[in-house]
Amino acid sequence: MLFVTVDQWPARLLGIAGHPTVETPTLDQIARTGTRFTNAYAECPICIPARRSMMTGTSPRGHGDRVFQPALPMPEGMPTLARTFRDAGYQTAAIGKLHVYPQRDRIGFEEVLLAEEGRGHLGGMDDYELFLTDKGQPGQQFMHGMSNNEYSWRTWHLPEELHVTNWITFAAARTIKRRDPTRPGFWHVSYTHPHPPIVPLASYFERYRARDVDAPLMADWARDPAALPYAVRVAHNYWEQLPPAQLADMRRAVYALCTHIDHQLRILIGTLREEGLLDDTIILICGDHGDMLGDNGLYAKRLMYEASAGVPMLLSGAAGDGRVGTGVTDGRLVGLQDIMPTLLDLCGLPIPESCEGLSMVGEQRREIFYGESLEGAKATRMVHDGRYKLIWYPAGNHFQLFDLDEDLQEMRDLAGDPGHAGIRARLGEALAARLYGEDEAWLQDGKLVGMTEPELVMAPNRGLSGQRGLHYPPIPPTDPAKAVGSG
Template identity: 35%
Template structure:
């Protein structure tokens, strides 16, 4: 009994992340279609951030920012590169474990090797379909794929030895193809992630506060919601997609309608079905998050558990005829971010919202701050608690620099949440958006013959040049951006000896 009382002197922490959820897909933000009542309830008991971004919007670099608190220049992952060992000295779970927390991850880690604990006491793993884990020729380090996927092992125990996560026929990157989940709902990976998280609440050490990281794979494709959720959305009239004045529509037509495309024009019926399935997956997630929050109540810890909810990146979902992520547009780079305090422990401005630009690197220092744990000097993010408390003296970054190596579309962006500047390093194309009057990024102000916007363009151009000055790629010479420098997936200054 005494040990259990001692565990409550510091709050428990529940970090919930989803994969590939757009920042606008919350009914609390006025989305015209998607329903997220449980996430809205978290926002009412905490603070909702309206300008949260993923600085490197794909799974691996985004999770590096989350787990290390570093910018992409310091964690070194400026593009998507699998099979690169995670050997960072300070990671979130390890710091919380060192501070006396019982730490557990359930769901997606997307690290290498796959069973790298990254400081957790234990992981129960489901990364979804990762090509390097599934390849029968790449098993010298990880072992066979069923050894790195605890969900698949469990699923076969429940539904038969021949069952596989690819049985529905949907590609793991098919953003324009959808069908309902083909097995019982309780077997869906979203339900499994919550079931395993609730089981941790049963078997946690009662003498310690806990850090539970519940990490969902959905709404990342395959777009396979249970039928009841698909039925909620499949017949709704969906709003038109934004198509900017800068989009090369003829090139999109030429690219066709491959369901795994990054850029192309998909037939409306197919695209509407995919959008409906995506929204359905989010509502399914929302209900399961409600189930997990209810379990906190049942185990008597709901009033002493802080909840942070975020996504690793977004999904373009047909905006400007683009799909998936990696690009700096709002659908891809903007993410949901909620800090919830149901018990009122942190003195937050509950039910409020914040417009300051936050990023995934801010999660680690925020959670360490909540735990009263030291924040390592390697951390470059900042705790959002002063913002959430409305502290007038709280200083915050004036803008955020993001980037992603992406072949001919390798890009950099700089934003303060009100304006956004984009530079495509291989072509030199520039875009500038007024996010206040044009949140869908329809009008490229870099092409507007206006003295005001040309001045603003130069301001942002110089800010980006200052961010990139001295980078090993050679993006800047004599204070000006240089076009055509070969982009890297990894910075060799961080990953010495590795091919970048």
């Protein structure tokens, strides 16, 4: 089992998905050997909640985080993906980003090699930073000066072989080669990019420098920032609006990070092939959430638009396994909670009762996908029926409705269209039925009424969105419950 995750990679950022610029030949070929799920979403498009869904097979309601709680452990007693495979006799290893607390909690993995993007303040040693020290570069990971949560960019400042993408690949390939030959293997390889800091290798940026790059989307409903829902205005005002030339170069830099990962995946495939394992290996590749990348003047995640909530989801089965198929696109509604039951199902292992997700190779289909992000005035809730997506912003009781069959780029908001009033009402009822906890205060007689929209006040960004500094000597611990940057 090779389970690969990428961080902050929009679903549409694949050549096989029709993207006009990005090069992803390896991912495209993996899609051709299996199934690409075209309606795959993060239940909560924020790093930690998304990864908790992957690792527990549950929704945010099940695992308890729809915000970003860096000091929240995994739910006590809940089976994890890694622990379930380990208990079934698999050797389990994770390489790269886990985003759990405590930071060295193995959550069921027998071996963990961490690259946690400089979170030493949470305690525990980071294996990638140890590697840099061994290579004579102690504390140098962030001396490029780019923030983990902003959209300035520059090329990588250290030798190419020291880039975190190269290290994760090397460490994962070596872990595969060091396997116990008497046991099946479960390898989780978690790349930290294209999440900022945006620091591509110069060689990969060069391949995009002379190309025309796709322009960011700008829908009519987004042209007046003051008219946006409160939660969207918060996101719009958080990041500086890049002028066109800088925005185009930023997108080139992100595409360079993506192509670099794509090419490194070839080394993992080659290692499996040379070790005689490839035909007997199930491969699942997904993202934790996407990134707006300047569309409609918005950046990063947390929103329920396609660029933020949609994730790549590619599944390639063992050779000859007809349950997965070859060269298939599957439009069923799937989420990160479906990863655990899918992998267990494909290996013939029992699925724990705690799992809320559905096997993506099973016969069951969900009629409604529910998404949620943040709480209070910044909250966003979403339901999707396979064609129509209704987004609800409780602050101001604001709705948006999109017909994704006809308008995948979400350029036309149909929430106020009388011809779609019945669809809006039906999806509104479905959304109301899924609210829980403090959200129930936004209901009156079963109807969505939301809350009064507060005045928007933006705090000064004194910390440059969680900018890292010199990491040698090691940075001191701080309150682990305090979120750094924008999550």
